[in-house]
Amino acid sequence: MEWRDQGILLSVRKHGESSAIIDVFTEGHGRHGGVVRGGTSRKIAPILQPGAQLDLTWRARLEDHLGAYTVEPVQSRAALMSDRVALAGLNAVTALLQFSLPERAAHLPLYRRTQALLDMLGPSAYWPLAYLRWEQALLDEMGYGLDLSACAVTGAIDDLAYVSPKSGRAVSAEGAGEWADRLLPLPAELLGGGDGSRENVLEGLAVTGHFLARWLAPALGDKPLPEARARLIERLRKDMS
Secondary structure (H helix, E strand, O other): OEEEEEEEEEEEEEEOOOEEEEEEEEOOOEEEEEEEOOOOOOOOHHHOOOOOEEEEEEEOOOOOOOOEEEEEEEEOOHHHHHOHHHHHHHHHHHHHHHHHOOEOOOOHHHHHHHHHHHHHOOOOOOHHHHHHHHHHHHHHHOOOOOEOOOOOOOOOOOOEEEEOOOOOEEEEHHHHHHHHHHOEEOOHHHHOOOOOOHHHHHHHHHHHHHHHHHHHHHHOOOOOOOHHHHHHHHHHHHHHO
């Protein structure tokens, strides 16, 4: 068995004396693991940094075997090491992908969105907004998307101000009525608008985080969300103050 693909390195761990096992989010084969022979060597170890874009060839005797990778660097994102907030963003992305994605199932739209987001980290001031919408897309891709098209109570498509924490549907200010304090605030950024202010992004992340924890995590065995996500939110808050 053999295939060649590109992918985003999610994690790496030592295997034996000189090898490494890597987990990669590939374009055509989804999240896929494999062994890199000599992966801890001075030549290869610097290439195997989470977030790196790799050209990969995977080989195994049988399809269900772990298999072995040969890797070539395509794009290093090591420059993010000097930007604490952007590095926290990268760590949150790779951790959530490893947390959420089933093995060996392609998710091409999410892959392309992830690649675009990682390319924005650091240089663009708008990457926190892109990250928020990436989490929204992750929920969609995993089958737990929010329905923000119309008010769940009145059917109106205007004045949407809240999200039901139970149904994930939008609610208008009129439809919320006396129940408003039991609903999640809905920033315009989750509707495709807004100015991308840090305050609104954090408000949106409270919404996506609620459904990642209440919907997605239980479906994956009730594992806690990766700590890397909480560290990113803390960094964004500190960066705003």
